[in-house]
Amino acid sequence: MITRLLQAGIMGAWATFFTWLFAVEQPTLARLLHPRLWWLVLAGAVVLLIFLGVALRRIKxxxxxxxxxxxxxxxxxxxPLCFVGQMQSARFDSQTFRDRSPSAIETMATVQEQEIQQATPETPDIATPVEESFIQIVQDPQRHVGRRVELLCQALPDTRLPDDQFICYRFRINCCAADAQPVFIFVNRQGSPPPAKDAWMRVKGRLSPHTVNGLTFALIQAESLQSEAEPSFPFIF
Amino acid sequence: MKIQYRPSLSSYQPAPLPENSSLTLELSWVMGLLFLAVALLVLLLGQTPVYRPLVGAMSINFLAMMVEALPFMLIGSLVGGVIEVFVPVAWVERVFQRRHLRGVLVAGAMGLVFPVCECAVVPVIRRLLSKGVPFGAALAFLLGGPIVNPLVAASTAVAYSFTWHPVALRLGCGYLIAVVVGLLLGRWFNRDNGLTAAIQQTASLGCGHIHCDHGNDKPGLKSQLFHALGHAADGFFSVGSYLVIGTFIAAFVRSAVSLEVFNQLLGAPWQAIVLMMAMAVLLNLCSEADAFIAASFRGLLPPSAQLAFMVLGPMFDLKLLLLYFGLFSKRAIVCLVSAVLSLVLLTMLALHYLLPNSF
Structure with a gap:
């Protein structure tokens, strides 16, 4: 009977956790799982509750x-439930960025060099600011060269970059946080105070090609840098 | 003596433990305690300023993987319970046992009907083995099911921007390797020498509950359903702890080992393939998620190395190794792992030289 009670307790604890994540603590769930997979948590809670009912009926x-x-x-x-408290206060930061993109800066620079070089030298100045998604701008900077863009991201000053530049990064997930991959773009802060490492910033500015050490890449010439609170969905999809 | 199906509380008697299970039980007990001690240590280290960032990142990865994988395992247990009670032994015999070759060929593609990931497939395999599915056919489903299925095909297609070559190659290679391993190991192993003592006994007794004899009479749907759910819950408790340990290790590797470590070792194509295989084993990703990681290496690694990652991961990783310990004998595990690793390496090398720019 004690074993069955223990089994019921375990299933009850997990069912409560899943229900709490899905119904109450969605910001926490957003830091674990892609929203299109949230149904899994609900499905898990339902199955666990069914199992709990069965366990209680078989208690003897x-x-x-x-x-x-x-x-x-x-x-x-x-x-796993013992790590919930630790997880709630933890965040992916610049260390995770470095661990998951060791050569990303070099690679991105190379890729963007090919893309930007094809851009016309006199890129039209499009004054209308665009509110594109981070991923659209990072994946296709050529389309946005000369445009004003607005991004929400975390800041990472990097010693390999000139003093007035920093990396603006986010993590992109496809399923869960374990597969998070960094995406980033460079920002020239143009006299604005340097942002703190890993701080959330809203960057507004114009996207332009820029050359460092013979490599050309897309860079935002910041017109304003604003500190922001962490968004409810820190990952991009 | 004929055993009647009587799913009542008073008639329930659990299956007795096998006589030679004492050592396995003691070993599991010691390993369990060891894991609990390590988990507690990590939890305490997470309170110190030095290790807080690492343990924090690990906690995110650990819980993210658990929240994603556990529902799949629960669904797999549910499917396993339903198979146990509702799939007639005669059907299983007809499909799998008439011809060894046909059984393995069918089992390798059964993921198309039962689209389960590698976490969910293990409880299903337990039930299929208890239904009398031959060892080789069970292996073919175990290895092929998490790859040859519509969900994995869809996720791979999305990851590779709807380029169909990676999807076709992944499913094709997965099926081929699953069938070859099933045929090879099916010749050397059977349920007597390939399974753990506990599973052998479950297989010989049907579902492992003395009161069960599905098919001898026709109990009501309600009691059958209750019984299937009971099996499903038991199945979950049989493999759940292995999932937690495997996920814990995967989360540690994902948080503590930088990709730089892998990148520094990349050189020749075979090295890229071997390293991506090592990553597949260490990262323990779900087969429905790993294509996105593989796709992030486009332009950096040859297609064969990306494919090695996507084919090996659902067949063998640290988490699966631990789950295999609850199913197969140690000798069978050694042969299974050796066969899978060798075949994936050889297939990918062949692919690299025959179709160097396949996608």
Missing amino acids: MPTAQPLRWSWPAYLILLV
Whole structure:
């Protein structure tokens, strides 16, 4: 009976966690899972509640393995829940950025060099600001050269860059935070005070080609830099 | 003595433990305690300023993977329970046992009907084995199911911007390797020497509950459903702890090992393939998610290396290795892992030289 109670407790704890994530703590869920997969959490909660009902109905049934051998396996199932507090205060930062994109800066610069060189030298000055998604601008900078753009991102000053430049980065996820990949663009702050490492910034400015050490890449000439709170969806999709 | 199906509380008697299971139980117990100690240590280290960022990133990865994988495993357990109670043994025998070759060929593509990821496939395999599915066919489904399925095809297509070559090559290679491993290992192993003692006994008793004898009489749908759910819940508890340990290790690797480590070692094509295989084993990604990681290496690594990552990951990684310990004998695991690693490497090398710019 104790084993069955333990099983019911474990399923109850996970069902509560999943329900809490889905119904109450969606900002936390947004830092774990792509929104198109949130149905999984709901499905998990439903299955767990069904299993919980079954476990409670079988509360007096004996189990195959005695509890003295199986209790570590049951406790292991609760280990992830012990990390919830740690996870809530943690964030992916510049260290994660560096770990997951060791040669990204060089690669991006090379790719963008090919793209920008094809741009006309006299790119028309399009005065209308565009509110494009981060990923659209980073993936196709040529289309936006000369335009005013507005991005929300985290700041990373990098010693390989000139003093007045920094990296503006976000993480893109396809399924969950474990597959988060950094995407970024360079920003010239043009006299604005340097942003703190990993601070969230709203960058407004014009996208232009820029050459450093023989490499040409897209860069935002910032017209304004504003500190912002972390958005409810820190990842981009 | 004929055992009757009586799903009542009073008649329930759990399957007795196999006589030779004592060592396995003790080992699992010790490993479990060891893991709990490590988890506690990591949790405490996370309170110190030096390790807080690392443990914080690890916590995000750990919980993200758990929140994504656990529902799949629960759904897999549910499917397993339904198979156990509702799929008749006669059907299983007809499909899988008449001809060894046909059984393996069908099983390799069964993911098209049961689209399960590698976390969910293990509870399903347990149930299929208990239904009498031959070892080779079960292996073919275990390896092929998480690749040859519509969800994985769709995610791979999306990751590669709807270029169909990677999708076709991934599913084709996955099916080929699953069938070859199923045929090879099906000749050397069977349920007597290929499965753990606990699974062997479950297989010989049907579902492992003494009161069960599905098919001998016709109980009501409600009691059958209740029984299927009971099996499903038991299936979840049989493999859930392995998923937690595997995910914990994967989260640690994902947080502590920089991609730079892998990039520095890249050189010849075979090195790229071997390193992407190593990454597949260490990163423990879900087969429905790994295509996006592989696609991020476009332009950096040859297609064969990207494909090696996508084909090997759903067949073998750290998390699966731990799940395999709950299913197969140690000898079978060694043979399975060796066969999968060798075949993936050889297939990808062949592909590299035959179709160097396949996508």
